[in-house]
Amino acid sequence: MPLVTVMAVACGLAVANIYYAQPLLDLLTRQFGIGSGTASLIVTVTQIGYAAGLVFLVPLGDQVNRRRLITWTAAGTGAALAAAMISPGFGWFVAASFFIGVTATCAQIMVPMAAHLAEDGQRGAVVGRVMSGLLIGILLARAFSGIVADIAGWRAVFGIGALTMFVLAAVLYRALPEEASAAARMSYPQTLRSVAALLRDEPTLRRRIVYGGCGFAGFTIVWTALPFLLARAPYHYGETAIGLFSLLGAAGALGANAAGRLHDAGYGRRAVAGFMLAAIASFAGMGLFSTHVVAIVLGLFFMDLGVQGVQILNQSTIYALRPEARSRITTAYIGCFFIAGAIGSALAGVSFELAGWPGTMAVAGLLEAAALAFWATER
Template structure:
């Protein structure tokens, strides 16, 4: 798809950012509601993390099976179709009569939520090369806001209408966004890719073998989003219990502490455009590791936990935007496959982090959860440092004329 096929103005960029916020929110709506879901369905707290795990499993499947289609089909049609199917999945969650049906519906929500990555790839290919990192950062800011506001909105709505009301409202919002994008989003003719869908999927899998930059950035994504999910999946449990006893709305307010992550997302894209992606990554990973010192003290001070949330969200999103900006530079024709392959690492990390966090909390409490998160964060920082010591990191493909194989 040509990067100059359609001018990308500020209005369309903001619309895509808003659409990403709405779509990604569906993945995170459950986090402040886990305790209420467990009580409603009679599920032990040690198992309730499977709600997040099922969503992330669906998300991972969608990244491999659906997102690459953006390099083969008209992305506008693909985006609108996913939003409509996502609305149906959200309604199924709202009406789920039991635990098994709920998990299946949540997996379908995750499967359709990968529309976010199709929209990020679409925005990157519509932007001019000089503004690609900035545009990716702006659209990803919408993703960050969606993640953060999802917790607050779901908490407020749950206090008023219950957790099922949250998902009924999300279904209506997804339907409305589908209609708006069908009206406003420009279509674009994709370039022919291989011999069809099978060749497309195989080329996506081969990226892990052939693309060193993807491997490097994928490992970092897996680790930083595991740490991110460890915090947000387990934090609701101690905050809902004594001595804090916070309700869903109050827990959701903690999402506002991470609003700096949205600002970091936009600026990190600009830094990548200026050739400072590696430096940004190193500082962000160091900050991520240190953030757990503050998060480990919620019993002494909720303010310390707020500080930890702010630092963690800032660091994670800075790494995330830098990763995407470096991967997409100069590779518009394979943007969907690159994003899909990269985000599989993201989704795997998020799912593993959620399941591990709820289990560790059930066994040893919040202190052990913080040790787990700090260890994962330090591991990510160590991987980045090793890349620096062993030699020059893989360059972005804006610097490699034809380095990637598709």
């Protein structure tokens, strides 16, 4: 379990790097003398880099020594963050952001490694613990970035991040075990092509992509539209107060750790439905009682609990399909997951503009309800 804890913390620190720039966009517009539309390219390019890492880097976890791959990738993140810290201009910063996204995928190499190292009866709990660390890193990154930037400036955010990743690379090199790769005899092109073959040949993988994708689309809808709700009447919250709402998501991610234990106990299928119902109830509550902050607080907690619980159950299930292909399964699953999140972000803006917060929550709830209806067809 100490190794699992190290991997959970490492996953959180690694994936947090792609979110540091988001609260700083207004500050960066002033620093580089650009418009808000141009500044949004930072987030877009970082996400493109992350997608590229999922496609071209993560599958190597089934082909090469994972310990070395993770260590070098973490060090690469440190170098990219250092480049962002010393950026003399916007173009340099955008290029650094791309490589931050690419190398931050070392978190998605560690998750299947943790599943591989776990014993069969503990795999769900191990995946749950590591994924909880990853999810907490995502949720707390924005708050960390905003606080540090207020105190020491935006360059300090990336400087601290770079130092942290270099230290983390050294820790992981000492902590992670040497591990032979099951697909070492495959060529790199064959490894990439086999990802599509997994999607074609594994119906359980496709089904779990639907479960997770619908939930994550709803998740991104809420977090994308939430600042618009909280900045207006009756709340009129500032940016710092809005950022602190991410702590509620972190609490939900901690609770979702129990999902892995339910999987290990043999209750995985029923638990999926339970977590989906929790998410649906949260969307309904936040939509119906949008002027009550208690309803928003409870809704965010149970939404995160539900969505992340399904995510952990999904990964515990799909990693048992083909033990020799867990990194490529991660690419297939998280890649589709990533697409669903992008669709959710786009839907959030349109639905909030057309139907306000209640209509936006209705869209999120319908997506989760569709996943639940599809779950009912599972044998």
